[in-house]
Amino acid sequence: MVEPHFEYTQVLYAHRQQSNLLVMEVHLKRFGSSSKPITIQLESSFKSQSDDIDFQNAPDYKGGRHIFGQTISSEIPGGIRPFVHLIWTPVASTLTLPPDQSQSSWVFLVALAGSDESAKSCFDTGLGLIDTGDLRPSHMRSWAELWKGSSIEVVGAETLNRALIGCMFYLLSSFPSPSEEFAFGGVSPGGLSNGSIDEDYHGHVFWDQDTWMYPSVAxxxxxxxxxxxxxxxxxxxxxxxxxxxxxxxxLKFAWESAVTGHDVCPEDIYAQQEIHINGDVVLAFQQYFYLTQDLEMFKEGRGSEVVWGVADYWVSRVTWDPSDQQYHIKGVIPPDEYYFTVDNSVFTNAVAQSSLQFAVELCGLLAQTAPPKWQDIADKIKIPFDPERKYHPEFDGFSWGYSVKQADAVLLGYPLALPMTPEVRRNDLQVYEAVTDPFGPAMTWGMFALGWLELGESEKAQKLLQKCFRNIQTPFQVWSESADGSGCVNFLTGMGGFLQAVLFGYTGFRVQKEHLAFAPLIPQDVDALSVKGVTYLGNKMDWLVTSAEVSVEVWKSGSKEPSALELVLNTGTTIPLIPGQSVTFLRQPGQIRKLNSGFSCWPV
Structure with a gap:
C-alpha cells in the first residue's frame, strides 16, 4: 500500500458571528520528505447569473469580483424588488504547495448584502479577520458561546445524542446570533432555499417556523x-x-410568507384554507410572553396588534349554527393536508379558541376592554368530539379509520393543552397512530412520542421516537422530509418536532400562564438527560434528570435583574431557587414560578 504524500482539506462554513460572510478554506499538507511541488485542481460550478435576479457587473473590489442586481419580480404588483450585492474572492483553477513548504492554506470569501455599502463593509471585515488570523477562530468562539448558553444531551444513548446535537446545530444555524443586529427574514422548512422551482418550499415561511422550530429555540x-x-x-x-x-x-397571516406578508403560495386553495396559521402565530406570541413577561413586545413592539388583529379575523370568519348553538369554521384545510374544504377542523377551531382567549387576557394586561364577542366565540366554538368512542375526530365527517398525513388532532394535547381526560388523550393517540401515513413528514412521530410520555409510557414513546431515525441521513445528521429520503433537504421542521419530543417530552416542560410546569420521565435506555440554559423570567437554569432524581441549578444571565424563582413540587414542598446553588429532589412533577414569600420552605 502506497502512503499518501499529501493531505487536502476543504472547509466550508457560514460565519457564525458575521452572518453575511460565507467562507471556503483549502489546506494542503505535505507528508514525508518529498521536495516536489504539489498542485491540485479546483472546479467551481458557480455562475454569476440567476433566474430570479437581474445581475450586472460592478468594478472589482479589493481583489473581489462584484455583481449586483434587483429581483426580477416583486411579491405584489408594484411592490418592492430588493437589491442583492455579491462580492467574492475568485476561485483559482489550481493551487500549488511550493517545494520548500510543508503546508499552506488559502481562504475564499463571499460577502452577501442588500446594498453596495453593506457588501463592501462585510467583505472588509472578512479580509481583516484573515489578516489577523481570526476568521475561523472568531467563528468557533461564537459557536462555543452559543453552545455554552444552550444544550440538550443524553447519556447512555449515543445515536439519540448525536441526533439531538444535530437538531440544535441546524436550528441555531438558521437563526441570527442572539447579540446580532440583524434583519431576520424568518425560517423556511428547509432553511435557505435549495434548488429551483418546487424544491424546498421556495425558502418561504410557513407554520413550521412558529409551531415546530420556535418552541425549543424560545x-x-x-x-x-x-x-x-x-x-x-x-x-x-x-x-x-x-x-x-x-x-x-x-389579519390573515400568509400560509407562505416572504418579505411583505402577502401570501406567496403558488396554489390559492392553500392560501385560502390553511387558516390555522393565524392561531399558530399567536401561540408563539403567547409562549414568548409566558416565558418572559415582556409586555414591551406587545406595546411598542406591536405584538398586541398581531394578537388582536387575529381575534378580529376569527370573529369575521366564524358562523353561528343555531342548531347546536355553537360557532363553526367552515371550508378549511387542517394540518392533515389529505383533506380539503372540511368544516370544523378540530385543530383549527382549538387554536382559534386559544388565540381568542389570549387576546382577552392581553386586553386585561394592557388595561384595554376586550370586545365581548372574543370571549363569546372562545366559549362557544365547536370542538369536534365523539362521545361514544371518546376521541376527537379531525373534522366534521371524519370517519374512524381514515388515513392521515401527519400530526393533527394529536396536537390538541401538546402544544395546545386542550383540557381532556387521560382516557381521551390515549384514545386520540391510538386512533391516529394506527392510520398515520408511515411515509409522512418527519415531525409527526415525535408528537406521538411526546403524548405517550405525558401518559407515563416512556417505552412506548421511545419506540415511536425511533421511527424518526429513518429520516436522518448520515454522516452529517441531515434530515429528509420523508422516511424514504424524499422531500425537502435538511428538513428543519422534522428536527424541530424531534427536539420538542425530547426537550418537552422527557422533562415534561409546559409553558403556562403563571409557571413552567415539569414532569420528568426518561426511558430505560437513557441513563440521564442534561438540559442547560433553559431561560425563564430572565433566569438561566440547568437541569439533570435521571430515572430517580432531578437536579436544578439557576444561574444569572445578562445585565437585567431576573425574577426570583421557587420550585414547587406536587407533593407541596416549596424550595427557593438561589443562583449558584443546585437543588436535588426525587423525580416527580412540579413547577417553577416566581418566588412567593408567603409559602414555607422545607428541606428535601
Missing amino acids: LFYPSLARAVLEYRVGTLEGARANAQQMGYKG
Missing part, C-alpha cells in the same frame, strides 16, 4: 424568539391585505 433564547415575533410584526400590512382580499376583517 426556551433557550428569548432574543431569538423575539426575532421570530418581530418578523411576523413586519408582515402586518400584508396580513391585513390578505384578510381584506378574502372578505374578512383583521
